[in-house]
Amino acid sequence: MGGNTKKLIQKYNLRLTKSLGQNFLIDDNVVKRIVDAAQITENDMVIEIGPGVGSMTVELAQRAGKVIAVEIDKKLIPALQENLGEFSNVNIINKDIMDVNINELRDSGQFGNIKVVANLPYYITTPIIMKLLEEENDIGLMVFMVQKEVAQRMTAAPGKKDYGALSVAVQYYTKPEKAFDVPPHCFIPQPEVDSTVIKLNVNETPPVKLMDKDFFFMVVKAAFGQRRKTLVNALYNFKGFQKTKEEIKEILNQLGIDENARGETLSISQFAELSNLLFKCS
Incomplete structure (x- = not known):
């Protein structure tokens, strides 16, 4: 051949x-x-x-x-x-x-x-x-x-x-x-x-349950769009979210995610929980 x-x-x-x-x-x-x-x-x-x-x-x-x-x-x-x-x-x-x-x-x-x-x-x-x-x-x-x-x-x-x-x-x-x-x-x-x-x-079925798949990937894109920024700042600076930094910190706190964490530390299940809660609060 x-x-x-x-x-x-x-x-x-x-x-x-x-x-x-x-x-x-x-x-x-x-x-x-x-x-x-x-x-x-x-x-x-x-x-x-x-x-x-x-x-x-x-x-x-x-x-x-x-x-x-x-x-x-x-x-x-x-x-x-x-x-x-x-x-x-x-x-x-x-x-x-x-x-x-x-x-x-x-x-x-x-x-x-x-x-x-x-x-x-x-x-x-x-x-x-x-x-x-x-x-x-x-x-x-x-x-x-x-x-x-x-x-x-x-x-x-x-x-x-x-x-x-x-x-x-x-x-x-x-x-x-x-x-x-x-x-x-x-x-x-x-x-x-x-x-x-x-x-x-x-996968026959996705590994996580999402309230909105498009919103989930928007959160992922925002988290990795500015890798050097903390998750709070990355989400705050992303045009798709209308949240104050304090509101974002509160959501992260509810999920047990450190407010100084960066996107690359989150698992898919944590991204799913975060996107679902952000979507619910939007």
Whole structure:
């Protein structure tokens, strides 16, 4: 596969587009490990984002019931079609994943599970992941290759330096789990950063009960918007809240949260309690 990827790039005279963050995976062992991590079976419909010339798509097609490969770069489509010509269970879509409605890709209930597997462009990793998480769809598992630092943020615990709004969001919607690291030499061209494969097991029910989900994430955004500020000052300075500092201190006091605490010390359950009480008092 790795050699085939290079041949296809040469055959079609493909010049990788820097603005699309294209780094093709050429290590067959890593490809297999990613697909293994996704536990693909013939009962799965798999959506692959950014298949490139299809090195991982081939492995997915050999195991899944159906594969939908969403590729934004039209220059790659001929190579992708050649590489996947023998597979009748692959559907190639030349489109930006940000413009794709996942529910419209769903087959007529033929496949029990929907999984997403992707070597994501690092410049747009977070928007893609948040789109998939925030949409109401039937995705059960997502396996992504991401920049190592992003994976650390997604799995970070309260109080750690990597813990932030992304940590809270990902851990609200899923149970994130690091699979393994991938060094730069496994790609062409080689990225300047290390990569990590991460599994996001989507929660059937959220880990906390919220009075208003949008308000909850507004509180989280406010808390991490000015990391050096205390929670009191961060919430007071956020335009979405019409509270005095004393009122905010009183709410924190009711919840047993130190008024000098910063957002990065709060767990998801504490953010839920805080947002629910702020919402009730608004």
